[in-house]
Amino acid sequence: xxxxxxxxxxxxxxxxxxxxxxxxxxxxxxxxxxxxxxxxxxxxxxxxxxxxxxxxxxxxxxxxxxxxxxxxxxxxxxxxxxxxxxxxxxxxxxxxxxxxxxxxxxxxxxxxxxxxxxxxxxxxxxxxxxxxxxxxxxxxxxxxxxxxxxxxxxxxxxxxxxxxxxxxxxxxxxxxxxxxxxxxxxxxxxxxxxxxxxxxxxxxxxxxxxxxxxxxxxxxxxxxxxxxxxxxxxxxxxxxxxxxxxxxxxxxxxxxxxxxxxxxxxxxxxxxxxxxxxxxxxxxxxxxxxxxxxxxxxxxxxxxxxxxxxxxxxxxxxxxxxxxxxxxxxxxxxxxxxxxxxxxxxxxxxxxxxxxxxxxxxxxxxxxxxxxxxxxxxxxxxxxxxxxxxx
Numbered sequence: 001x002x003x004x005x006x007x008x009x010x011x012x013x014x015x016x017x018x019x020x021x022x023x024x025x026x027x028x029x030x031x032x033x034x035x036x037x038x039x040x041x042x043x044x045x046x047x048x049x050x051x052x053x054x055x056x057x058x059x060x061x062x063x064x065x066x067x068x069x070x071x072x073x074x075x076x077x078x079x080x081x082x083x084x085x086x087x088x089x090x091x092x093x094x095x096x097x098x099x100x101x102x103x104x105x106x107x108x109x110x111x112x113x114x115x116x117x118x119x120x121x122x123x124x125x126x127x128x129x130x131x132x133x134x135x136x137x138x139x140x141x142x143x144x145x146x147x148x149x150x151x152x153x154x155x156x157x158x159x160x161x162x163x164x165x166x167x168x169x170x171x172x173x174x175x176x177x178x179x180x181x182x183x184x185x186x187x188x189x190x191x192x193x194x195x196x197x198x199x200x201x202x203x204x205x206x207x208x209x210x211x212x213x214x215x216x217x218x219x220x221x222x223x224x225x226x227x228x229x230x231x232x233x234x235x236x237x238x239x240x241x242x243x244x245x246x247x248x249x250x251x252x253x254x255x256x257x258x259x260x261x262x263x264x265x266x267x268x269x270x271x272x273x274x275x276x277x278x279x280x281x282x283x284x285x286x287x288x289x290x291x292x293x294x295x296x297x298x299x300x301x302x303x304x305x306x307x308x309x310x311x312x313x314x315x316x317x318x319x320x321x322x323x324x325x326x327x328x329x330x331x332x333x334x335x336x337x338x339x340x341x342x343x344x345x346x347x348x349x350x351x352x353x354x355x356x357x358x359x360x361x362x363x364x365x366x367x368x369x370x371x372x373x374x375x376x377x378x379x380x381x382x383x384x385x386x387x388x389x390x391x
Contacts (some may be wrong), residue, residue, distance in 0.1 A: 001045050001048070001083065001086055001087065001122060002045060002046065002084055002115065002389075003043055003044065003045045003082050003083055003084065003085050003086075003087060004044045004045060004083070004391070005044045005083070005148060005388060005390045006042065006043055006044070006072055006074070006079045006082060006083075006111075006388070006389040007044075007228065007386065007387070007388050007389075008039065008040075008041055008074050008075055008079070008382045008385075008386065008387040008388070008389070009039070009040040009041075009043040009280065009379065009383050009385070009386050010034050010037050010039055010040075010067055010189070010195070010383070010385040011037060011038055011039075011040055011053075011348070011379065011382045011384065012031065012032070012036070012037060012382040012384055013028050013037060013038070013311050013343055013345070013348065014311070015028075015029075015031065015311065015344060015345030016028050016030065016345065017310050017311075017344055017345070018340070019147075019149065019173075019228045020146050020147040020155065020169075020173070021038055021101055021146070021156060021175075021203075021205045021207075021319040021335055022123055022173070022174070022175030022204055022205045022206065023061070023062055023205045023206055023207060023209025023243065024060035024061050025060040025148075025378035026057060026060065026061065026309075027060065027254070028310060032384065033159075034066065034067050034068065034076045034384050034385060035059075035066060035067055036055075036057075036067065036069075037055065037067055037069060037384060038053050038054065038055035038092075038310075038311075038312055038315070039053065039054060039055070039056065039070045039074070039107075039110055039350070039358075040052070040053040040110070040213050040314070040379070041053070041074060041110045041111055041114045041161055042114065042255035043082070043087065043094075043111070043114040043115060043117075043118050043247075044085075045087050045118055045122075046122070048087075048118050048121045048122045049118070049121075050087065050114040050115055050116070050117035050118025050119070050121065051084060051112030051113075051114055051117050051314055051369075051370065051372070051374060052087060052109070052110040052111060052112070052113030052115075052116075052285075052314060052318070053113070053225050053312050053314040053315050054069075054070070054106050054109050054110040054113070054188035054280070054281045054312075054313070054315055055281070055309075055310060055312060056069070056070050056105075056281070056348070057105045058135055060083060062205075062206070062234070062256050063105070063281065063282050064103075064114075065104060065105065065106035065281070067117070067193075067343065069104065069107070070104070070106050070107040070110065071385070071387060072100060072122060072251060073108075074103045074107050074110070074111065074389070075187070075387045075389055077100050077101045077125040078100065078101065078104075078107060078111055079099055079111075079389035080099050080107065080389060081097065081388070082094075082111065082327045082389075083389065083391045084391065085142065086340075087115045087118040087119050087122070088119055088122075089117060089132055090112075090119075090285075092226050093115065094112075094287055094288075096190065098363060100340060104163065105259065105281060105282055105283055105284040105285075105304070106281045106282075108284040108285055109280045109283070109284050109285040110285075111285070112280075112284060112285025112286055112287050113280065113285055113286060113302075113314070113318045113370070115317075116130065116131075116285075116318070116321075116369070117203060117366070117369035117370045118122070118288050118369070119135060119369075120265065120368050120369035121369040122282070122369065123368075124368050125368060126321065126365060126367060126368065126369070126370075126371055127286070127317075127318070127327040127369060127370055127371075128321040128322075128324040128364060129241055130285060130300070130377070131321065131322070131325045131328065132290075132325035133325060134324050134364065135324060135325060135326060135327045135328065136326070136327075136331075136364070137322060137323050137324060137364055138356075138362075138363055138364075138385075139320055139323050139324060139334070139335050139359055139361060139363075139364060140168065140169065140335065140360060141167060141169070141334055141335050141336075141337075141338045141341075141361060141362060141364050142167070142169040142170065142171055142182060142334035142336050142338065143157075143158070143161035143162075143165070143167045143169070143171070144170075144171045144199070144203070144308060144333060144336055145157050145158050145161070145171065145172045145173060145268060145340055146173055147173040147175075147176060147186075149172070150183065151189045151190075153184050153189060154172065154186055154189075154263035155190055155193045156305060156353065158170055158172075158190045158193060158194055159193055162194050162260055164358045165338070165343060166358075166359040166360035166361075167198070167338075167359060167360045168197070168198055168199060168334075168360050169198070169199045169200075169201070169226070169333055169334040169360075170194065170199070170200045170201070170326050171200075171201045171202070171203050171229065171333075171336070172186060172187055172190060172201070172202050172203070172237035173205065173217075174186070174187075174202045174203060174204040174205075174207065174208070175204035175206075175207020175208055175305060176210075176360055179212075179215075180212040180215055180216040181219075181220075183204070183216060184216060184219045184220060184223075187200065187202060187223055187225075188223055189219055190222050190382075194225065199227075199333070200223075200224070200225070200226050201226045201227040201228065201229060201253075202216075202220065202225060202227075202228055202229070202331065203228075203230065203255070204228075204229075204230070204231045204293055205229075205256065206230055206231070206232060206233050206256050207231075207256075208230055208231040208232060209232065209241045209249075210236075210243070212230070212231070213232060213243045214242075214243065214246050215232040215238075216231075217246055217247055217250065220328070221250065221298050221325060222319050223300040225253070226250075226251075226333075227250060227251040227253055227269065227332065227333060227357040228247060228250060228251070228252050228253070228380075229252075229255050229257045229277065230253065230255040230257060230277070231252075233242055233259070234245070234256035234258075235255040237257070237266060237267065237270040237272045238270070239271035240252065240254065240257065240267075240270070240273060241270050241271055241272045244271070244272060244274065244382055246274065248284060249303070251274040251275055251332055252272075252273050252274050252275075253275040253276070253277050253304055253332070253333075254267050254273040254275070254276055254277060255261075255272065255275060255277035255279070255306065255327075256275075257272070257285075258276050258277060258278075258282075258285070258292070259283060260268055260281070260288070261276060261288060261291050261292055261295065264276060264292045264295040264296065265295060266308075267301075268295060268296075268298075268299040272310065273278075273301065274302060274332070275301060275302040275303060275304050275332040275333070275368040276292060276296050276300065276302075276303055276304065277304045277306040278292060278293070278304065278305055278306060278322065279306040279307040280307060280315070280318055280319060280322070281307055281315075282306075282307070282377060284321055285318075286318065286321075289322055290322075292329075293326065294298075296330070297330060301328060302330055302331060303330055303331055303332065304323060304331070304332050304333045304336075305319050305323045305331070305334075305335045305336060305337070306336045307319055307336055307337055308334060308336060308337065308339040308340070309337040309339055309340030309344065310339045310345075311338065311339070311340065311344070311348070311350070312340045312343045313341075313350040313353055313355055313372045314349075314370060314374070315337070315339025315340055315345045316337040316338075316339075316341055316355070317342075317355065317365050317370040317371060317372045318370060319335060319336075319337040320335065320337065320355075320362065320364045320365065321364060321365075322335060322368065323335050323364070323385050334357045335362070338357060339360075341355060341356050341357050341362055342356055342357075343357060346383045348378055348381075349374045349375060349378050349379050349382060350372060350373065350374060350378075351375055352373075352375070353372070355371075355372065
């Protein structure tokens with residue numbers, strides 16, 4: 001079974017999604033603009049076609065990849081290196097990628113996910129059966145609430161998540177330009193609106209100083225703070241460790257500080273966090289996710305499955321398979337990929353699906369590979385750009 005060719009698609013999104021967080025903006029872009037749109041890859045090997053899709057979320061984000069850099073990396077470097085390889089030789093492929101072009105995790109994630117989809121289809125098994133089995137067939141979900149100048153907008157989003165979709169875990173974006181006290185006010189207002197039965201975490205996206213973090217934790221403790229995600233700069237391991245000590249049992253999660261296996265090791269050595277936030281587009285796919293998970297298990301650090309997967313059933317499914325293959329006791333919070341489950345807009349490439357939210361949860365797909373069927377006519381209609389890599 002050898003890889004014969006790779007196709008690359010930049011695809012349109014029917015609903016523009018714009019969000020605000022401390023370190024920048026999140027914008028899928030206007031119609032027909034490629035920047036901000038997802039990249040889908042098809043890997044052809046021995047009569048099987050593996051699919052993967054990732055939306056690069058820069059500009060305006062801490063992960064540097066863009067739509068155009070993803071296409072270039074796949075078309076010019078990673079794609080040619082894959083031709084003639086066996087999709088099952090994942091470590092050989094990973095080593096070749098490392099040698100050819102460092103970084104570029106979003107491009108590598110799209111290909112890595114497509115390879116697992118290819119392997120699953122060839123073996124007639126769902127991806128989670130290839131990476132540990134089905135520990136959690138029904139996955140709890142988390143809704144990320146965007147910052148807004150008007151806290152009423154935040155409350156409306158939080159209430160929609162809880163009342164319409166049954167969410168029991170929320171993450172409120174923080175580090176408002178008006179200061180940490182405004183973040184506390186926002187949190188308190190949302191808490192009053194959704195009640196005490198909902199877990200609410202806070203994510204400043206590195207936007208707090210150490211002093212801000214210590215003050216905010218003291219204030220939020222009385223409001224039943226569920227967890228705190230990456231409050232300070234990604235390289236400030238000492239600051240993260242001090243915040244963790246001050247939190248006194250409130251879990252501290254590393255997100256921006258975790259890109260690589262080496263980052264995971266450094267965070268563990270510094271005792272700087274209670275959980276790793278695994279985002280496949282940030283770390284390079286399922287292959288590095290499994291290695292980081294092994295470090296976490298050895299160091300008694302829990303995992304969180306992040307990444308919004310906006311309007312992408314394929315990206316959401318990849319995250320769901322990773323979550324399902326992880327024992328419940330090793331997970332913290334819930335899966336963040338809810339925006340790929342037709343909540344903020346439908347996936348234009350998958351018009352027929354049962355991979356949707358039910359009472360704050362989703363069932364992991366059980367079909368071969370990712371278990372997601374893309375409508376080829378819809379893909380043709382929504383393609384903004386197409387490239388092919390051959391021998």
